[in-house]
Amino acid sequence: MKKTMKDQKMVLIILLSNIFIAFLGIGLVIPVMPSFMNLMHLTGQTMGYLVAVFAMAQLIMSPFTGRWVDRYGRKKMIIIGLFLFAVSELIFGLGTNVSVLYIARVLGGISAAFIMPGVTAYIADVTSDEERPQAMGYMSAAISTGFIIGPGIGGFLAEYGIRMPFLFAAAIAFVACVSSIFVLKEPLTKTQLAEIAANAKQANFISDFKRSLQPLYFIAFIIVFVLAFGLSAYETVFSLFSDHKFGFTPKDIAVIITISSIFGVIVQIFLFGKMVDRLGEKKLIQICLIAGAILAAVSTMISGFWTVLTVTCFIFLAFDLLRPALTTFLSRAAGIEQGFVAGMNSTYTSLGNIVGPALGGILFDVNINFPYLFSAVIIVIGLGITIFWKEKQLG
Incomplete structure (x- = not known):
């Protein structure tokens, strides 16, 4: 029998914090992007491409990471995703040429493809059918809240330097990664993961898309x-x-x-x-x-x-x-x-x-x-x- 949400308060807090931090990091950079654009002498077209490559990387990786969440476990994927997100924000904040910025955005998209399925599957595993709508509502609220307060915090941090929001996002993502290592426990047993993996074919975008x-x-x-x-x-x-x-x-x-x-x-x-x-x-x-x-x-x-x-x-x-x-x-x-x-x-x-x-x-x-x-x-x-x-x- 699954524990109630009340019994798993700390686990849910960590999971919701992870998804909140990821979207807070995305929101943080919004107010400084025009200034960053001027500093780096970037065109509007380049800025558009930088937005697109994040979504493209997430799109391409999502079917694979979705399968890996079932094969290797929820916790590992969440931790890898948070680490990649921290690295992507750090690279973007320190980047001095466009190619480095593209690499950072691609890493950011890949990190989102790890974090979202990992957190969603973890929450589904540890909540009952009755409590799941409430838990998913909390997750959606965490995403929205990250977007809401991200730009405000980003604007405040920009007073200390145009690169500060990116460095701050990297720091909080790293803290979330470390806390997840110690607090989260894999919700499925190795036997359950092996059973899912045995029933699943090799991760393939086309086969998953058809399915x-x-x-x-x-x-x-x-x-x-x-x-x-x-x-x-x-x-x-x-x-x-x-x-x-x-x-x-x-x-x-x-x-x-x-x-x-x-x-x-x-x-x-x-x-x-x-x-x-x-x-x-x-x-x-x-x-x-x-x-x-x-x-x-x-x-x-x-x-x-x-x-x-x-x-x-x-x-x-x-x-x-x-x-x-x-x-x-x-x-x-x-x-x-x-x-x-x-x-x-x-x-x-x-x-x-x-x-x-x-x-x-x-x-x-x-x-x-x-x-x-x-x-x-x-x-x-x-x-x-x-x-x-x-x-x-x-x-």
Whole structure:
């Protein structure tokens, strides 16, 4: 019988801290990137490529690391991921030419591919079906919180030098790595890992991708892609959209994103578990998709700071509830193969994060409203797909 979340408080704190630190490190560097760009004499195109190679590296590695999580254990993958993340931030902070920065970003993407499946599978292993939605809600909140406070801390640290946020991110990741070595214990026995490994084929991107097309997983993975695509397209053009259409200042935009994110985190922590209990994953996912599509379209018709803030709060909330609801469903469907499913979850998320911003930027150049309208259409398609979701899959 699994221990309750209360009995495993320290383990969950370490796991959530790990995922929080990874996303805090990503958020830390956001405010200094324009200054870093000027210091290194980088073009906007180069900065775009530096963002893309992170997602590409994560995309390519995720199926492999997902399998390795099942084969070699959750703890090892988490520790390796945190170590690689620390090294990537250190290299980026000390880098003096573009090729070194690319190496750092590739390492960062690989580290994310280790950390995400490892933590997701570990949480799934140590929580019961009843407690898992709440635990996944906490994980999603840790990700969001890292993004929220990261830029603020990064801006403060930049006062002490433009490279300081990167060095700080490396330091906290290393501390998390060391603490995980001593606090975390592998949740599966060697026999269980050997059994999973015996049932799994050699890690292969194509075979894993084909396997993700099975009816049990496919619809959920497509919605994972839709979520990542819609949210990244929305977020990528949000500051440009707000600046061009409403004349908002960077401070206005920062306030809207911060308040919206905090609102989402609060609901995740206190209400997500209850919402899943009352509605079930399928209905909650459908409600979030409906709200997301409507609000994305409404975003093209509104004006005024408070109206934009209100709409943004609820569209962020819809996306913030979708993520843990999908993760919970997938972890239940996975059985003992948590690593494979968590890895493919990361793969489809990366695909959305690569395609969404690219298309969002292209459409923005054509018409300022097109990225939001296109996001709405993609979300509606995702909603249509859930109609074919069989209830028995959610058992």
